[in-house]
Amino acid sequence: MFKAELTDAKLLKSSIDAISNMIDEAGVTVNKEGIRLKAMDPAHVALVDFELKNDVFDEFNVDDPVVLGLDLDRLDTILKRAGTSDRIVLELDEEDNVLNIKFKNSSTRRFSLPLIEVVGEEINVPSFDFPARVEISPSLVSEGIKDAEIVSDHVIFKIDENDLYIIAKGDLGNVEVRISRDEAIALEVKNTCQSMYSIEYLKDMIKASDIANSIKIHLGENIPVKMDFLGPSARLSFLLAPRVESE
Amino acid sequence: MFKAELTDAKLLKSSIDAISNMIDEAGVTVNKEGIRLKAMDPAHVALVDFELKNDVFDEFNVDDPVVLGLDLDRLDTILKRAGTSDRIVLELDEEDNVLNIKFKNSSTRRFSLPLIEVVGEEINVPSFDFPARVEISPSLVSEGIKDAEIVSDHVIFKIDENDLYIIAKGDLGNVEVRISRDEAIALEVKNTCQSMYSIEYLKDMIKASDIANSIKIHLGENIPVKMDFLGPSARLSFLLAPRVESE
Amino acid sequence: MFKAELTDAKLLKSSIDAISNMIDEAGVTVNKEGIRLKAMDPAHVALVDFELKNDVFDEFNVDDPVVLGLDLDRLDTILKRAGTSDRIVLELDEEDNVLNIKFKNSSTRRFSLPLIEVVGEEINVPSFDFPARVEISPSLVSEGIKDAEIVSDHVIFKIDENDLYIIAKGDLGNVEVRISRDEAIALEVKNTCQSMYSIEYLKDMIKASDIANSIKIHLGENIPVKMDFLGPSARLSFLLAPRVESE
Numbered sequence: 001m002f003k004a005e006l007t008d009a010k011l012l013k014s015s016i017d018a019i020s021n022m023i024d025e026a027g028v029t030v031n032k033e034g035i036r037l038k039a040m041d042p043a044h045v046a047l048v049d050f051e052l053k054n055d056v057f058d059e060f061n062v063d064d065p066v067v068l069g070l071d072l073d074r075l076d077t078i079l080k081r082a083g084t085s086d087r088i089v090l091e092l093d094e095e096d097n098v099l100n101i102k103f104k105n106s107s108t109r110r111f112s113l114p115l116i117e118v119v120g121e122e123i124n125v126p127s128f129d130f131p132a133r134v135e136i137s138p139s140l141v142s143e144g145i146k147d148a149e150i151v152s153d154h155v156i157f158k159i160d161e162n163d164l165y166i167i168a169k170g171d172l173g174n175v176e177v178r179i180s181r182d183e184a185i186a187l188e189v190k191n192t193c194q195s196m197y198s199i200e201y202l203k204d205m206i207k208a209s210d211i212a213n214s215i216k217i218h219l220g221e222n223i224p225v226k227m228d229f230l231g232p233s234a235r236l237s238f239l240l241a242p243r244v245e246s247e
Numbered sequence: 248m249f250k251a252e253l254t255d256a257k258l259l260k261s262s263i264d265a266i267s268n269m270i271d272e273a274g275v276t277v278n279k280e281g282i283r284l285k286a287m288d289p290a291h292v293a294l295v296d297f298e299l300k301n302d303v304f305d306e307f308n309v310d311d312p313v314v315l316g317l318d319l320d321r322l323d324t325i326l327k328r329a330g331t332s333d334r335i336v337l338e339l340d341e342e343d344n345v346l347n348i349k350f351k352n353s354s355t356r357r358f359s360l361p362l363i364e365v366v367g368e369e370i371n372v373p374s375f376d377f378p379a380r381v382e383i384s385p386s387l388v389s390e391g392i393k394d395a396e397i398v399s400d401h402v403i404f405k406i407d408e409n410d411l412y413i414i415a416k417g418d419l420g421n422v423e424v425r426i427s428r429d430e431a432i433a434l435e436v437k438n439t440c441q442s443m444y445s446i447e448y449l450k451d452m453i454k455a456s457d458i459a460n461s462i463k464i465h466l467g468e469n470i471p472v473k474m475d476f477l478g479p480s481a482r483l484s485f486l487l488a489p490r491v492e493s494e
Numbered sequence: 495m496f497k498a499e500l501t502d503a504k505l506l507k508s509s510i511d512a513i514s515n516m517i518d519e520a521g522v523t524v525n526k527e528g529i530r531l532k533a534m535d536p537a538h539v540a541l542v543d544f545e546l547k548n549d550v551f552d553e554f555n556v557d558d559p560v561v562l563g564l565d566l567d568r569l570d571t572i573l574k575r576a577g578t579s580d581r582i583v584l585e586l587d588e589e590d591n592v593l594n595i596k597f598k599n600s601s602t603r604r605f606s607l608p609l610i611e612v613v614g615e616e617i618n619v620p621s622f623d624f625p626a627r628v629e630i631s632p633s634l635v636s637e638g639i640k641d642a643e644i645v646s647d648h649v650i651f652k653i654d655e656n657d658l659y660i661i662a663k664g665d666l667g668n669v670e671v672r673i674s675r676d677e678a679i680a681l682e683v684k685n686t687c688q689s690m691y692s693i694e695y696l697k698d699m700i701k702a703s704d705i706a707n708s709i710k711i712h713l714g715e716n717i718p719v720k721m722d723f724l725g726p727s728a729r730l731s732f733l734l735a736p737r738v739e740s741e
Binding site: 140144175 | 571572577602603605606607608
């Protein structure tokens with residue numbers, strides 16, 4: 001048995017929208033603590049760790065822990081139909097093996113999403129010793145990535161004790177976005193470092209901006225970047241592998 | 248001789264927009280009572296009956312009744328150019344065999360639409376003894392149809408004495424939208440009934456929502472649905488044939 | 495050495511957007527008076543003359559006059575990234591042979607645009623003795639052109655002492671937009687005249703509407719049309735060759 005009710009439709013919509021562009025199917029674990037989705041993209045470049053604590057929900061009832069195999073594209077299509085003032089009810093129908101998703105407002109709209117078999121080992125989120133960390137407004141990052149995109153399909157994040165740089169180089173010109181310590185919410189740097197990442201992945205990740213007022217970016221030298229979108233009782237973390245610089 | 252002037256551009260724009268997606272050409276009858284367009288779509292699945300009474304117009308002059316053969320796509324393209332505060336003047340030019348359509352505002356813009364020959368028998372709108380009728384807000388229907396569309400290209404309207412249901416079933420999941428008696432403006436049901444319809448047609452029909460505050464839907468068991476968009480002195484009715492359920 | 499700073503991003507964005515649709519590459523002359531771009535489109539149908547006087551800029555420093563060879567499409571792509579409240583800084587980097595374009599706001603975003611070799615003779619803007627001139631709101635012209643476009647790909651500008659007409663004729667109907675002397679800011683006509691022009695070019699030109707409150711249109715009988723978009727300390731002029739009427 002699992003049933004949960006949520007007033008803030010946006011939290012679930014934006015998170016699944018960001019995740020479903022990278023990951024097609026996932027096993028979502030539901031237990032008394034809440035909902036958790038850990039998955040890698042098919043190319044094994046990005047890892048997603050999404051957590052909604054039970055107290056995000058107005059109502060949250062689950063007996064035994066259960067893993068729901070979900071087609072995230074289908075789930076995204078359904079959640080896109082939710083209006084901003086709709087209440088969302090999630091309810092597992094074990095008999096028919098579907099997840100019922102209801103939007104309650106002046107009408108009641110019920111979508112039943114068939115559960116799928118998800119094969120896959122348990123995913124352990126690797127931990128890194130990040131020498132640098134910056135917390136900034138999501139819009140600064142998303143604008144910087146869009147700037148970089150006009151000359152390249154990959155981008156360098158470079159950080160020193162004063163500034164975060166978003167850098168792209170291409171045949172048609174170079175782009176350098178500088179976000180100074182003063183513009184950041186927090187900036188902690190043990191040593192200057194930089195790594196290169198795929199813009200395609202970053203653009204999907206940044207779609208989660210709606211759910212949080214700030215992003216925490218953890219950086220190192222040629223290691224994955226970790227991006228945390230933190231809201232009250234919700235967390236969406238991405239770990240994205242670096243690209244090896246060919247020059 | 249025919250000349251008419253209209254302040255409310257939206258009424259004509261929205262009606263022709265909805266109709267022209269289904270019907271390419273039609274003979275529009277103009278007489279002292281007003282304007283009337285009755286036509287079937289080429290596949291003979293939907294029938295349109297559109298009526299603008301003379302008192303919708305600020306000025307309405309016609310001598311002998313006349314049938315204007317109109318290319319509705321062209322008419323729609325022209326009406327889309329009307330601004331919200333434009334006055335629309337329709338004037339038949341018998342010499343050049345065109346309908347002149349003027350938009351008056353700070354400039355005067357005149358479009359001349361060549362009349363076409365329309366072959367076609369007189370259309371008699373068949374009448375049905377509908378056992379159920381519901382009057383609701385257009386947005387409830389249009390949202391329900393968009394919901395249904397994510398899993399199927401056809402939809403079941405089902406009605407009982409308490410609720411209208413919009414139901415769709417597909418390989419990728421099911422959708423059920425329930426609009427209760429409390430949410431409806433009126434709901435009269437002699438006996439429970441249901442029929443299935445093409446979403447493609449319903450989506451075109453629902454474009455007429457702008458012209459009316461409510462839709463009257465007339466339903467029966469495996470018979471056509473009749474949808475009336477009623478405004479003061481304007482009426483746009485659609486009759487849509489059911490699809491035969493293959494299951 | 496050249497460095498200039500501008501608060502009004504829109505002026506530069508809209509001008510380059512209009513120009514870059516017609517002209518791919520151009521040599522832009524920078525001297526103490528300001529910035530000037532004169533160029534013909536590859537088909538030699540339209541001539542652009544764009545001038546930003548030095549006092550448009552908050553800061554404007556240049557030593558010796560210099561001609562910057564610019565890929566206007568790339569420049570347009572970069573300028574599209576400017577936010578409405580960004581300050582724009584243009585700076586020539588002679589060593590790297592690039593034009594640096596900075597957008598300053600909460601972050602500092604620097605785009606470096608490689609300079610290109612521009613071959614091309616000095617362009618002399620031919621002068622015509624226009625027998626008619628009208629000054630009107632840009633929106634009246636742009637709406638008239640969009641109206642004309644639904645029946646044709648070329649348009650006739652016709653002017654007499656009372657009215658400017660925008661006329662298009664096609665198999666699918668005719669369009670005639672009349673803008674009377676009362677709706678114009680100014681209208682001076684020595685003798686009635688008309689010429690035909692390509693809508694494709696006019697649509698690009700009219701994109702410059704943002705930079706000016708009015709357009710001055712200079713007309714004659716089967717000669718080019720001159721359109722001036724005039725703002726304080728900025729001027730964007732187009733000269734467009736007529737199409738020969740085939741009828």
